[in-house]
Amino acid sequence: MTTAAATHTYRDDVGSRMGMWLFLFTELILFGGLFIIYAVYRFKFPEQFSLAARELDTLIGTVNTIILLTSSLTVALSITAIQQGKKHLSMMLIGMTIIFALAFLVNKYFEWSHKISIGIYPQSPELLNKPPGEILYFGLYYVMTGLHALHVIIGMVVLVFSMVFIAKGKINQQSYVKLEAGGLYWHLVDIIWIFLFPLFYLIS
Amino acid sequence: MTSNVPAIEPDYLHAQTNSKGIGAWIFSTDHKRIGILYMVSMLVFFLTAVVLGVLMRLEMLTPGKTIMQPQTYNTFFTLHGIMMIFLFIIPGLPAVFGNFLLPLMIGAKDVFFPRLNLLSWWLFITGGLLALVSLFLPGGPADTGWTFYVPYSIRTTTNVIPALFAAFILGFSSILTGLNFITTIHRMRAPGMTWFKMPLFTWALYSTAWIQILATPVIGITLLLVVVERLFGVGIFDPNLGGDPVLYQHLFWIYSHPAVYIMILPGLGVVSEILPVFARRTIFGYKVIAYSSLAIAFIGSLVWAHHMFTVGMSNTGMFIFSLLTFLVSIPSAIKVFNWIATLYKGSIKIEVPFLFVLSFIFQFSIGGLTGLMLGVLAVNIHVQDTYFVVGHFHYVMFGGTGFGLMAAMHFWFPKMFGKMFKKIPAIIGWLLMTLGFNMLYFPMFILGYLGMPRRYYDYLPQYQSYHIISTVGSWILFIGILIIFINLLISLKKGKKASANPWGGKTLEWTVASPPPVENFHEIPVVEKGPYDYSEYEIKPESVK
Ligand code: HEM
Ligand SMILES: [Cu+2]
Numbered sequence: 001m002t003t004a005a006a007t008h009t010y011r012d013d014v015g016s017r018m019g020m021w022l023f024l025f026t027e028l029i030l031f032g033g034l035f036i037i038y039a040v041y042r043f044k045f046p047e048q049f050s051l052a053a054r055e056l057d058t059l060i061g062t063v064n065t066i067i068l069l070t071s072s073l074t075v076a077l078s079i080t081a082i083q084q085g086k087k088h089l090s091m092m093l094i095g096m097t098i099i100f101a102l103a104f105l106v107n108k109y110f111e112w113s114h115k116i117s118i119g120i121y122p123q124s125p126e127l128l129n130k131p132p133g134e135i136l137y138f139g140l141y142y143v144m145t146g147l148h149a150l151h152v153i154i155g156m157v158v159l160v161f162s163m164v165f166i167a168k169g170k171i172n173q174q175s176y177v178k179l180e181a182g183g184l185y186w187h188l189v190d191i192i193w194i195f196l197f198p199l200f201y202l203i204s
Numbered sequence: 205m206t207s208n209v210p211a212i213e214p215d216y217l218h219a220q221t222n223s224k225g226i227g228a229w230i231f232s233t234d235h236k237r238i239g240i241l242y243m244v245s246m247l248v249f250f251l252t253a254v255v256l257g258v259l260m261r262l263e264m265l266t267p268g269k270t271i272m273q274p275q276t277y278n279t280f281f282t283l284h285g286i287m288m289i290f291l292f293i294i295p296g297l298p299a300v301f302g303n304f305l306l307p308l309m310i311g312a313k314d315v316f317f318p319r320l321n322l323l324s325w326w327l328f329i330t331g332g333l334l335a336l337v338s339l340f341l342p343g344g345p346a347d348t349g350w351t352f353y354v355p356y357s358i359r360t361t362t363n364v365i366p367a368l369f370a371a372f373i374l375g376f377s378s379i380l381t382g383l384n385f386i387t388t389i390h391r392m393r394a395p396g397m398t399w400f401k402m403p404l405f406t407w408a409l410y411s412t413a414w415i416q417i418l419a420t421p422v423i424g425i426t427l428l429l430v431v432v433e434r435l436f437g438v439g440i441f442d443p444n445l446g447g448d449p450v451l452y453q454h455l456f457w458i459y460s461h462p463a464v465y466i467m468i469l470p471g472l473g474v475v476s477e478i479l480p481v482f483a484r485r486t487i488f489g490y491k492v493i494a495y496s497s498l499a500i501a502f503i504g505s506l507v508w509a510h511h512m513f514t515v516g517m518s519n520t521g522m523f524i525f526s527l528l529t530f531l532v533s534i535p536s537a538i539k540v541f542n543w544i545a546t547l548y549k550g551s552i553k554i555e556v557p558f559l560f561v562l563s564f565i566f567q568f569s570i571g572g573l574t575g576l577m578l579g580v581l582a583v584n585i586h587v588q589d590t591y592f593v594v595g596h597f598h599y600v601m602f603g604g605t606g607f608g609l610m611a612a613m614h615f616w617f618p619k620m621f622g623k624m625f626k627k628i629p630a631i632i633g634w635l636l637m638t639l640g641f642n643m644l645y646f647p648m649f650i651l652g653y654l655g656m657p658r659r660y661y662d663y664l665p666q667y668q669s670y671h672i673i674s675t676v677g678s679w680i681l682f683i684g685i686l687i688i689f690i691n692l693l694i695s696l697k698k699g700k701k702a703s704a705n706p707w708g709g710k711t712l713e714w715t716v717a718s719p720p721p722v723e724n725f726h727e728i729p730v731v732e733k734g735p736y737d738y739s740e741y742e743i744k745p746e747s748v749k
Pocket of ligand 2: 464508511
């Protein structure tokens with residue numbers, strides 16, 4: 001008979017990964033709710049939506065897309081690095097990911113503040129004068145990109161912790177499932193953006 | 205199976221830990237302690253909400269003002285609903301008994317993510333306290349009803365934001381519990397415990413967990429959007445700004461209908477656990493019961509719009525949702541038939557948990573049948589938002605899950621605390637509860653049919669006789685609940701010592717000491733038989749002459 005005590009004290013990476021995937025699933029559904037709302041309103045106000053979309057700056061959106069895609073790459077590389085035991089390289093790559101994330105947020109900040117300065121924000125007189133479809137579009141724009149930005153921030157916190165764990169040796173060549181989880185989370189943030197980008201910036 | 209009780213090992217209640225006093229509990233990652241934490245906190249919320257319910261009933265004793273102002277009544281039914289739903293019935297069985305029993309039942313030492321488990325409880329408490337705090341903040345308690353329907357929930361000046369936020373946090377806690385349970389069930393079953401050797405309560409938890417993680421995010425985002433609307437006036441649901449309040453209802457019920465199954469599935473699991481033990485018979489149709497849990501979880505996710513037949517929907521839409529609603533009753537009915545078949549020719553031993561199970565089956569059946577009536581379009585239009593609905597959901601949630609919880613509390617009480625409770629007071633409590641319950645809620649079907657709307661403070665004099673019966677019922681029920689709790693509390697101190705397996709159960713939790721040792725199993729058991737093997741009690745063909 002297997003003494004099962006052993007089977008349960010050793011770590012189970014498959015299980016940990018499974019937990020993480022389930023969690024990511026719930027995050028996807030969370031955004032899924034927003035995508036449903038978006039779809040319903042786009043269906044209801046097709047012209048007004050595309051009219052409003054023209055006011056977004058596609059350039060900023062594109063730059064941010066490239067930034068996030070690159071950061072996804074660096075995070076993936078950091079996992080490979082730790083698997084090969086290259087601790088410092090791995091930390092450096094995570095550091096780069098965090099810098100990309102910051103750049104993304106700075107970009108976002110300029111984008112939002114520009115919109116706000118020209119009077120487009122919820123309850124602004126400017127916006128309230130527009131037809132309902134445009135009000136909804138910008139409402140959704142702020143909510144969805146805002147929630148996404150919040151996830152970027154959470155992702156950054158997770159990455160900072162991963163870096164600390166690597167430094168302390170808690171994440172190492174033999175045991176890197178925590179970093180994998182952080183990486184998965186970061187990919188999720190990236191993927192959601194990949195959906196947000198065309199929905200808001202490209203379809204017009 | 206041989207006994208798994210090591211000679212001397214501290215049980216989980218008395219074990220030494222790093223922290224002292226209450227810290228040894230609120231920072232403990234032992235799934236058993238977390239289960240007890242949930243139990244204590246949940247029961248506090250439950251009793252508070254019961255008192256609110258009884259006060260509401262008292263108000264309804266006479267037409268016009270009896271004891272409170274209309275606005276107070278509005279806040280009472282809101283808070284009663286929020287607490288009962290989000291703080292009692294949703295976490296009730298999974299968080300309390302799931303936490304305590306799941307690892308024991310599948311032969312594991314803990315859940316897969318013990319620290320996450322503790323975090324779930326902390327979130328639960330934070331959400332609960334936030335709901336309570338919102339009562340005392342300036343602005344007054346929320347008065348929207350637990351459904352937070354827009355546009356009213358955007359316009360009212362009461363403390364809707366804290367209440368919404370509380371519900372959001374509670375949802376997060378529920379997601380984490382579900383995620384933890386799924387991983388635990390997949391990864392930590394004892395050697396030999398195949399899927400179809402798992403106890404049925406674990407099957408129920410498994411189905412529930414899937415609903416928890418698939419449906420809860422939807423309500424999370426929906427409630428968050430209402431918060432954002434209130435704070436910034438974004439206008440996603442506000443008709444003034446082009447938003448659509450009906451969309452809110454869809455999103456709300458996409459979660460809240462499946463949530464009904466989060467509430468009831470574990471209750472069904474408890475019944476499937478308790479019945480075979482007291483009927484001394486292998487449960488009839490084990491696999492069918494297991495599958496029907498999954499079927500309920502699946503079909504149950506597709507019927508949400510039966511809450512919205514009167515808000516304006518296409519005829520095709522109404523027809524489909526009505527049909528699906530009928531379909532979902534099939535797996536539930538299958539379970540009831542299997543239970544009855546289990547009882548048939550069983551050598552039944554009448555004990556308190558069994559009595560509660562009987563009430564469960566009776567009341568759940570009435571709740572289910574009236575649910576079918578509500579699924580019929582014509583009837584629905586007539587009784588939508590009347591006391592008929594109030595009667596229906598209390599029969600299902602309280603008459604079903606609530607009584608299931610009582611059954612579970614008595615059934616596993618010896619295991620949890622190592623003490624037996626006194627039987628006579630428990631039976632009196634059960635009798636009063638069952639009597640009071642039916643007296644309280646049955647008249648509501650008639651009231652609703654006659655046209656008494658729900659969430660109304662005042663009513664026409666011709667309804668009064670039914671209201672009087674109902675209110676008197678609430679007193680009897682209340683006394684029954686008090687007797688039950690006082691009896692259990694006294695038994696904690698004075699009860700006789702319980703053996704490892706006082707009822708003769710066959711699932712793994714009965715193979716360890718009562719209360720269980722910290723590590724659950726000295727040696728992880730190897731499972732060979734299914735969970736309900738009572739063949740030794742069954743009449744052999746040759747002995748029947
Ligand atoms: C002694 C026990 C209870 C009493 C006396 C009681 C009484 C009431 C009353 C009078 C209402 C208001 C009906 C209306 O005006 O529409 C109500 C609503 C409600 N009750 Fe209970 N109830 C009890 C237990 C429970 C339990 C155990 C649950 C859940 C598991 C529950 C869930 C609800 C819900 C969800 C509502 C709807 C609230 C709303 O309309 O917003 N109740 N109850
Ligand atoms: Cu429903």
